[in-house]
Structures are given as structure tokens and as C-alpha cells.
Amino acid sequence: MAYQRLTAAKVRTAGPGVYPDGLGLYLCVSDSGSKSWIYRFSWQGRRPEMGLGSLIDVSLADAREAALEARRQVKAGINPIDAKRASKSAGVAGKTFGDAADAFFAAKQSEYSNAKYREMTRLALTRTVAAIRPLPVDRVDTEAVLSVLRPLWLETPKTARRVREKIEAVLDYASVHKLREGDNPARWRGHLEHLLPRHDKRANGHHAALPYKDAPGFFAQLGGVEGVAPRALEFTILTAARTGKPSEHNGRSSISTKSCG
Template identity: 55%
Template sequence: MAGQVRGKDRLSARFVATAPPGEHHDGGGLYLVVSPTGARSWLYRFHHDGKRRFMGLGSFADVTLAQARDLRDEARRVRNAGRNPIDERRAARQAQAGRKTFGEVAGELLAAKAPEWTNSKHAEQWRSALVTGAAALSPLPVEEIDTEAVLAVLRPVWHEKPESASRLRQRIEAVLAYAAAHGMRSGPNPAAWRGHLEHLLAKRVGGEQGHHAALPYAEVPGFVARLRAIDTVSARALEFAILTAARSGEVYGALWPEIDSNARLWVVPAVRMKTRREHRVPLVPRALDILDEMQALRASEYVFRGRRRGRPLSHVAMANVIERMGIAGATPHGFRSAFRDWAGDHTAFPREVAEAALSHIIGNKAEQAYRRGSALEKRRELMTAWAHFLEA
């Protein structure tokens, strides 16, 4: 037949493009099949276990003559090794279908961690970091993500937005650890900091050391004096956080039913606490004054309302206040560290009282139960002393 030669690789590219309907043998079991309608496809015929087998290799529109020959040669190698190339291809496709992308695994992790989060803002921070911040990783098979892929995401923001970049790295590491725990990948975690990325990315003050940047406690009264001159809800929220030594998330999510002005207490329910234990916070006079200011602006159940009706402040509102004040080396959470340093260096209050004020869990269960019941008034004295120090 014109366009064909004897032996293997008999067909020419020109013949393949114009061949009439029928089966045209290229050699080695490879056939070009042309339908009466002119549609062209590739077929590999072989014998396995005494039976004749037929393996489709794709249409001519998707697979060129050279590619079809490569597929035939690979299938022949599998057959010559005593295996069925059809079964091998099916297994490979199943394995490919079972491979999950970083985005898919991130979605699983978010669903798994949802019960741990005390408020919707925390969940949104994780979702935003993994969906937006790590968008470049999302379509990649999770087992193929390596150090360079992680660095490509982190480097553009590592110096520009250090706090956000640090959290992003931690959350990428969590996704890859989740994947490893579920058998989706193996080997070292390419987003790990210690012993790995710490040698590839510049260290930040306090960032990847597990601590939040904080002002020395001696500088906090001056900071608070400047803070009080700022007439915004965000500034009052930050001052309230400093006065109560509370975590940012606890302040952002504070609800009016949690406030007992008569008892001068803020009772944070266990569901909103990192420790999953109810936390009773003594309120000093200045904290009560702030609450009176917020009550005058009340528009929802949130004590510190955001700009959007019925919503709390943005989770970066306090940090933005510090940034606008031009204060370097400070974070909202860092004021808890300043409080703890002040209590340890500047007062005679027992360590247990200071730790309880920070809602840290110490001692065994019996000790914890006792301290929850007995330390409230001691903590009130401690917080009053802290407020007086801030007025200095």
C-alpha cells in the first residue's frame, strides 16, 4: 500500500493524515484505525496469558505518530516483562486519581481543625493563608512539593510582611505534616523551620523563635499614654487587651453577655479560650471606663464593633494601630509578655497568680481547680497593680 514500508515503523506521517478507512499496521502491534467517518485513532494489539488483547493509545488528534510509537514500545517492554500493559496503565491511572493536591489536603486540614478554633476569625485566618497566601501550591500534588516550591511562596513576603509570612509558613508546614500523617507523602517536611528553612531564610526578631515581638515593660506606660490619645475603637480594644493581659482573639470576640459590670468581671467561656477552660478576668476601673465608651457605640453583641454592621473588629485592627503609631518591635500579643515580665521582675506576686492571669494551665488538676477558685481576688490585686503601673 502506498505510504507504507515493510517491517517496523511502516507508516509515514503523510499517509497517516490521509489514510482511507480501515486498519493500517505500523508494525510491532501498532495500528492506525480509520473509521468510515474519517476519525483516526491508535490501537496496540498483543497477546497475554494466551489471549489476544487490544489497547487503545488515543486519537490521532491527541497523539502523533511518533508518540504512538513510543507508547507502543513502552507497552511492549511491559508485556515482554510478563506483565499486562493494560493492567499497568489502569493501576497508574488509579494511583494518579488518588494523588491529592495541596489545595485538596488543605481543605481536609481546615475541616479537621475547625472544632479546635474558638472563633470564626481564626478559621478565616487559616483559610485565607492557605487559599490565598499559598495559592501557588494549591494545584501541585502534595507529595511533589519540595523546598523550592515552599520558598517560592515565602520569599516574596518574608521581609515585606514578616508576621504574615511566618504564620503562612507554619500553616503550610501543618498541611504537609497532615499529608504525611495520612500517608500522602514521605520524607522531611520542606516547610519546617528548625534545621531547615532557618538556614535559607533570614531570621526575624522573635518571629520564628516561637515568641512575639514585645516592648520592654518599662516602655509600656508611655505607649499607653500615646494610645489613649487615639480616639478609635481599635485603640480602645488594644488598651483593653493590655489592661486585661488577654489574647487578641479573646478581645476581638468579646461579647456583651460575657461582661458583668456589677461584679467587675469579664467571663470568657471555655469555647472561646485557647485552653478550653473558662477564664474569669477581673476588670479594673479603666477597663470599665472603656466598656462604658463601647456601650455608647453599641451596635451588636460584640463589645468592639467593626465597620461592618454586626461584625467585630478585623483581626489585624490592633496591629494596625501599633503600625500607625510608628512603634517598632511590638505586637498585640507581645503585651502579654511585657505583663509577665513586669509581674516577675517588678512585683512580689506569686508566679502562679501571674500565670493564672494569662490563663496558662499549670500544676495538676487538683491544683488547677483550687487556683481557679482561690486566685480571683489575688489576680484582681495583680491587675490593679498593673493598671497603676500603666498610669505611671
């Protein structure tokens, strides 16, 4: 069989079909036009095919080099497909949740324009999840996630929710980078919502209230205190105004729509 039948021009213009380059290397073009490389070889009476990647990622020269390495393995009595799987497994086995968390943070930190939020995220992915950072990222399961969340869930609900979201994001990142497979054990809907109690939307509670009968006496004492803060509090009491921003009240303005004519 002739070697190196293909040219860069042929690879670029090839329509649907399978095109041999020689010595087991083929260019495969699907009906949709996507192009990829395969290496065919003889192994124990069979003719298995080994994928070498898409043309987008693997050039003609790279494909020839990969096929050459695979031929060397076959000649040495090694199945190149098994060797590739073993190499991939070894790479995944060496990656911990901490490795994935650090890589996720490095990839995303430029999106965090708020320095305080960026630091909170860093601490969540290091200190708060310290117990699971040494675990292989492909072995992080529901129990591992719960071991982090349970101590926080009722004590600090807001922090717990944020940490769960960060763990879920890291595991999604690991899945995209083929470091793990399967469902995300940190997913809330349809999963953790059945294992952890829902947080009361009023989990932070209301401010302590002054008994109504004590209000006149308190207001009289307030009048004798100098400063801007006492005057502001008097205004709040007299107008029943809210002290938060409109966004803190579901985005609704305190002005009645009746005033809009």
C-alpha cells in the first residue's frame, strides 16, 4: 500500500467518504461534512479501528505521527486502543477534586469583577471544601458532597447554598474536561432537594420588634439624642419607610401604582 496518498488540499476539499493515506491511516468524512482520523490495524485476527481525533484538532501531519506511534505499539505486541485507555485512566486517576477546583477558579476568576466575591469563591473552593479536595474528582459522590454541606446547611444557609453551587460548577467543569462521567451529585433539582431540608425563605429572620405600647416612651427618649442617626430613625418611625433598597424587596417600589395616574 502506498504511503501518504493524501495532501492538504485533498483533506480540505474531500466530500463524504473514507480516504486512505496508507499504512492504516484513514480520513473519514461524514455526510454532514465533519472530518476525523482513524487508524485500522490487525490484532488477533480482527481489524479494530482506533480514533485519532477530529481534523479540527488533529492535522494531517499530527495524524500521521499518531498512526506511526500506534504501529510501533502493535509491532511491540501492545494494543494501541488499550494503551490509550490506560493512559487516559491514569490521567484521570491523578486528578483530585482540589485540582479540578483550582483549574475551575483559574479559568473563571477573570469573570469575577468584584474582588470580594472573587475571594469568597476562592475560600469556598479551598477552605470550605477542604475535606473533599484530596478525593479523586471522578470519585466524588453524593455522600462526599453531603459531608461538606450538612454542617453548614442549617447553621449558615446562605453560605451552604453558595458552596453547593460552587461544588456543582466544579464537577460540571470536570465532566466537560472528561475527568469524570455520570450525573452531578451536587445537583439540587431532582437530587439533593430530596436529601436536604429546604431553607425557609425567612431563614435570616426579622429584626426584633419593639412592643407597640413602649413606642411612645422610646420616641420621646429618641428626641433627646443628638445626631443624624436618631433623626433618620425618627423619620423611619413616622413614615413607616423601609430601610432597604427597592431590589431587596423583590424589585417593587414602595410607591403605590395609584399615584401613577
